[in-house]
Amino acid sequence: MNSTDIKEHAPINWVSTSMFIVTTLVAVTLVPWYGITYGYDTSAWVAFVALTFLTGMSITGGYHRLWSHNAYEAHPILRVWYALWGAAALENTILDWCSGHRVHHRHCDDLEKDPYSAKRGLWFSHMGWMLREYPSGRVDFKNVKNLMKDPIVMWQYKYYVPITLAMNIGVPVGLGLIFDNVWAMVLLAGFLRIVVAHHITFFINSIAHKWGSQPYTDENTARDNAFFAVLTHGEGYHNYHHIFQNDYRNGIRWFHWDPTKWFIKACSWVGLTSNLKTVPDYKIQRAVVKMQFKRAQEKLAKAECPVTAAKWTALLEHEYEKYHAMLNQWAEHQSDRLDETRKNLKERWENTALHQNIIDIEEQLMEQSQRLKTLMADYKAALA
Numbered sequence: 431m432n433s434t435d436i437k438e439h440a441p442i443n444w445v446s447t448s449m450f451i452v453t454t455l456v457a458v459t460l461v462p463w464y465g466i467t468y469g470y471d472t473s474a475w476v477a478f479v480a481l482t483f484l485t486g487m488s489i490t491g492g493y494h495r496l497w498s499h500n501a502y503e504a505h506p507i508l509r510v511w512y513a514l515w516g517a518a519a520l521e522n523t524i525l526d527w528c529s530g531h532r533v534h535h536r537h538c539d540d541l542e543k544d545p546y547s548a549k550r551g552l553w554f555s556h557m558g559w560m561l562r563e564y565p566s567g568r569v570d571f572k573n574v575k576n577l578m579k580d581p582i583v584m585w586q587y588k589y590y591v592p593i594t595l596a597m598n599i600g601v602p603v604g605l606g607l608i609f610d611n612v613w614a615m616v617l618l619a620g621f622l623r624i625v626v627a628h629h630i631t632f633f634i635n636s637i638a639h640k641w642g643s644q645p646y647t648d649e650n651t652a653r654d655n656a657f658f659a660v661l662t663h664g665e666g667y668h669n670y671h672h673i674f675q676n677d678y679r680n681g682i683r684w685f686h687w688d689p690t691k692w693f694i695k696a697c698s699w700v701g702l703t704s705n706l707k708t709v710p711d712y713k714i715q716r717a718v719v720k721m722q723f724k725r726a727q728e729k730l731a732k733a734e735c736p737v738t739a740a741k742w743t744a745l746l747e748h749e750y751e752k753y754h755a756m757l758n759q760w761a762e763h764q765s766d767r768l769d770e771t772r773k774n775l776k777e778r779w780e781n782t783a784l785h786q787n788i789i790d791i792e793e794q795l796m797e798q799s800q801r802l803k804t805l806m807a808d809y810k811a812a813l814a
């Protein structure tokens with residue numbers, strides 16, 4: 431029996447399997463039946479949308495970017511908020527979720543070690559992995575020791591069942607009593623919302639590892655997919671996330687749909703979040719150019735005319751090496767600059783040759799980057 435078979439033949443996890451069966455059955459039978467028979471009022475629909483966002487964003491902003499990746503720091507008030515609404519998402523405790531997710535990043539696509547390896551098929555990475563027990567039995571918390579020091583994480587772990595029941599039964603029933611539509615609230619803001627929020631998260635493990643582009647790395651199956659970013663509160667930029675996992679953003683451009691990033695940023699203005707981590711632009715650019723260069727090499731290797739291909743390969747390699755050397759030089763100067771700044775020599779720094787050096791290199795780097803871009807476009811035209 432190989433490692434793949436172990437999971438497929440592991441005993442069924444009846445807790446999660448029955449939870450999925452019940453919630454899905456209610457969502458596809460009772461929810462439409464009630465709607466057709468009695469109709470849903472606006473308050474139930476508003477509660478459905480609001481709770482879908484609250485639970486989804488607590489998973490993306492809290493479970494994922496805060497606790498799994500330490501991409502920023504959050505005030506205890508926000509951490510309690512995430513712990514409560516994250517529990518409402520019915521995706522297990524923070525400790526379990528983050529432990530599994532850290533393993534996913536560490537062993538991405540590994541058939542045996544990645545808990546939701548995309549290499550084991552769309553269904554397995556979407557939901558199949560949760561329907562059976564882990565081969566090793568319980569999840570190992572060795573990789574989340576830092577989270578065990580967070581009293582809010584441990585409080586949620588200890589009282590997960592009562593918190594989950596309170597959030598998933600107490601909140602919809604409470605809203606129903608206020609708006610006098612208990613069954614409508616339980617069905618829409620309870621059952622349907624759980625099912626929709628589930629699949630939103632599951633898309634990130636399945637579709638975001640299957641369809642989309644790979645502008646930053648092709649060393650794993652993660653993809654950037656702007657369409658799914660809209661459905662997943664910004665987590666569709668998964669190719670970027672897998673290479674720069676500690677960045678609090680997943681969509682790095684201002685126009686990238688990433689409400690989780692906007693929420694974290696807005697919270698920093700009122701002191702709820704701090705120390706937001708971002709990857710320096712030059713590192714992002716280096717990854718992009720590296721991928722473009724790799725693709726160009728692959729395309730040239732398949733070119734019909736070997737003479738033309740050899741000429742362009744040599745040209746591109748030469749320019750790429752120059753670009754790399756320049757970027758390294760720039761990065762070195764940047765770290766020198768940081769040292770000087772640390773020494774509080776601001777005045778001196780402005781007059782130093784180092785300052786001028788950086789400006790010169792930045793200009794050259796821009797030019798070199800442009801040359802590379804033009805070359806990349808030219809070689810395609812030459813091969814066409």
Ligand SMILES: [Zn+2]
Nearest residue numbers: 498531671675
């Ligand atoms: Zn992640």
Ligand SMILES: [Zn+2]
Nearest residue numbers: 634635652668
């Ligand atoms: Zn992933």
